Amino acid sequence: MEKNLTWWKNALVYQIYPLSFKDSNDDGIGDIQGIISKLEYLKDYGVDVIWLSPVYQSPMDDNGYDISNYKEVNPLFGTSEDLELLIQNVHRLGMKIIMDLVVNHTSDMHPWFLDAKSNKNSKYRDYYIWKDKPEPMIHSIFSGPAWTYDNTTNQYYFHLFSKRQPDLNWQNPKLREEIYEMINWWLDKGIDGFRMDVIELIGKDIDSGKLGDGPHLEKYLHEMNERCFKGRDIMNVGEMGGISVKRAQELTSNPNLGLHMTFQFSHLGIDEIEGKGKWALKDYEPIKLKEILSNNNNIFKNGGWNALFLSNHDQPRQISRFGDEKNRIRSGQMLFTMLYLQRGTPYVYMGEEIGMTGIKFNHIEQYKDIETINYYHEAIKKGIPEKEVMQSIYKKGRDNSRTPFQWNDKKYAGFSNHKPWLEVNPNYHEVNLENDLKNPNGMYHYTKKLFQIRKKLSVFVDGDFEVLFKECKNTFIYLRKNTKTQVLVITNMTNSTITKDLSRFKKFKMILGNDQLKLNEQTILNPYHASVFVKEEENDN
Numbered sequence: 001m002e003k004n005l006t007w008w009k010n011a012l013v014y015q016i017y018p019l020s021f022k023d024s025n026d027d028g029i030g031d032i033q034g035i036i037s038k039l040e041y042l043k044d045y046g047v048d049v050i051w052l053s054p055v056y057q058s059p060m061d062d063n064g065y066d067i068s069n070y071k072e073v074n075p076l077f078g079t080s081e082d083l084e085l086l087i088q089n090v091h092r093l094g095m096k097i098i099m100d101l102v103v104n105h106t107s108d109m110h111p112w113f114l115d116a117k118s119n120k121n122s123k124y125r126d127y128y129i130w131k132d133k134p135e136p137m138i139h140s141i142f143s144g145p146a147w148t149y150d151n152t153t154n155q156y157y158f159h160l161f162s163k164r165q166p167d168l169n170w171q172n173p174k175l176r177e178e179i180y181e182m183i184n185w186w187l188d189k190g191i192d193g194f195r196m197d198v199i200e201l202i203g204k205d206i207d208s209g210k211l212g213d214g215p216h217l218e219k220y221l222h223e224m225n226e227r228c229f230k231g232r233d234i235m236n237v238g239e240m241g242g243i244s245v246k247r248a249q250e251l252t253s254n255p256n257l258g259l260h261m262t263f264q265f266s267h268l269g270i271d272e273i274e275g276k277g278k279w280a281l282k283d284y285e286p287i288k289l290k291e292i293l294s295n296n297n298n299i300f301k302n303g304g305w306n307a308l309f310l311s312n313h314d315q316p317r318q319i320s321r322f323g324d325e326k327n328r329i330r331s332g333q334m335l336f337t338m339l340y341l342q343r344g345t346p347y348v349y350m351g352e353e354i355g356m357t358g359i360k361f362n363h364i365e366q367y368k369d370i371e372t373i374n375y376y377h378e379a380i381k382k383g384i385p386e387k388e389v390m391q392s393i394y395k396k397g398r399d400n401s402r403t404p405f406q407w408n409d410k411k412y413a414g415f416s417n418h419k420p421w422l423e424v425n426p427n428y429h430e431v432n433l434e435n436d437l438k439n440p441n442g443m444y445h446y447t448k449k450l451f452q453i454r455k456k457l458s459v460f461v462d463g464d465f466e467v468l469f470k471e472c473k474n475t476f477i478y479l480r481k482n483t484k485t486q487v488l489v490i491t492n493m494t495n496s497t498i499t500k501d502l503s504r505f506k507k508f509k510m511i512l513g514n515d516q517l518k519l520n521e522q523t524i525l526n527p528y529h530a531s532v533f534v535k536e537e538e539n540d541n
């Protein structure tokens with residue numbers, strides 16, 4: 001078979017958050033052997049690429065996004081041999097694996113930082129960012145100032161995340177060379193690319209306040225591509241929360257940057273009050289999501305490539321956010337259908353394929369996420385009533401998606417025989433894989449079929465995208481079309497019953513749906529209806 005250099009356009013990517021996927025040795029913490037034991041499950045679902053969140057050595061201040069050794073495996077998760085075994089087994093099953101590349105910052109326990117802060121003449125001093133005064137004033141993404149005073153050397157160091165995650169100084173060429181060496185070391189081990197954590201931040205210029213998509217970004221990406229990625233058959237997805245879709249399109253269509261697609265966050269601000277940050281809640285309106293996603297599809301028509309996602313380890317569960325827990329399965333099926341037949345590569349966060357939902361713990365002590373805990377204390381100090389603070393945490397806290405995977409209805413949901421590091425969602429008696437597999441109309445079987453359809457028809461990669469009933473507040477109905485095939489995707493994003501004239505599609509054949517549907521003048525779409533219709537041009541087949 002001819003080598004298809006853009007295989008990643010047609011791939012299904014599945015994200016694993018190692019702490020919470022499967023515990024193999026009953027210490028309450030998910031691990032690499034646990035993942036290995038579930039690879040057949042992933043293969044069977046149709047996964048092509050696994051994105052593994054960080055398993056590197058780390059004090060776990062930010063659950064592994066604070067790395068103290070880039071080449072060692074965190075003993076919580078296993079050994080380097082376990083990881084090699086994982087890579088081998090993934091490949092044996094014909095899948096690929098990408099790993100998290102966290103190079104905007106390290107842990108404060110990284111030997112570079114320990115040395116850098118021990119004295120001003122350290123040869124690693126300039127691997128980080130130091131100032132005599134905490135200026136300019138910049139707020140850390142995890143609350144509080146982005147400058148922390150170090151009393152050994154009487155200077156402040158810069159950190160956009162927790163104070164235990166000092167930012168690396170990308171303007172130092174020596175630092176950049178060390179990073180490139182490390183990247184090549186991993187690629188030579190046979191991994192298939194990277195999910196690049198907050199990668200837009202490496203180009204920042206602090207003095208001018210340009211943090212996201214800073215003035216040096218393209219230069220460094222280009223250099224990284226030259227040194228590491230060029231000529232390798234891999235895929236890279238860059239996390240770029242602050243960039244516009246237009247910019248994402250621009251960056252991913254430049255082959256010299258080694259960036260195959262990005263996670264851009266255009267759709268993630270729709271339930272927050274603009275400019276007030278993620279915790280300031282606003283009601284979610286489906287039409288807003290439809291407008292934004294439609295616009296994304298139009299922009300990527302001109303080249304570049306998008307990553308399709310609604311949830312991940314930083315975002316709440318999608319059913320709880322954009323669907324309806326009372327119509328859990330139907331609304332979950334609707335979200336998959338609505339999103340994953342659009343232009344871009346589908347990313348499924350673990351547990352979404354069985355319709356897991358968010359949590360509402362009573363006490364802040366039950367939460368483990370540093371962002372959530374910092375926010376709680378800052379907000380309480382500001383005088384925001386606790387009830388209100390908890391409402392924000394219920395809606396947006398990152399632990400919503402970090403609870404252990406619900407495999408079955410046994411104690412701890414089959415994740416472990418030991419009390420897990422973060423409590424299991426109490427709904428595991430009902431919501432679990434074993435249960436869902438028994439239901440032919442459940443999440444698993446429906447969404448598995450959806451991805452089979454997606455892979456079979458090239459129209460999802462190269463076809464046009466056209467929204468029908470653009471103004472309609474309830475539905476998201478669109479047509480994908482190339483010379484061979486037309487696909488009509490019908491979803492009702494709301495709890496109301498809607499009637500639409502779909503008679504012009506009478507000849508289309510239904511290939512998937514959560515209700516039987518006849519396309520005519522008065523097509524009735526039940527709450528959270530989802531279906532897929534196809535018309536193949538006669539001269540093909």
Ligand code: GLC
Pocket residue numbers: 062065066102161197198239313314
């Ligand atoms: C990314 C990660 C998030 C982490 C942050 C800092 O946004 O997805 O989990 O806290 O970067 O590394």
Ligand code: CA
Pocket residue numbers: 023024025026027028029030031076
């Ligand atoms: Ca374990």
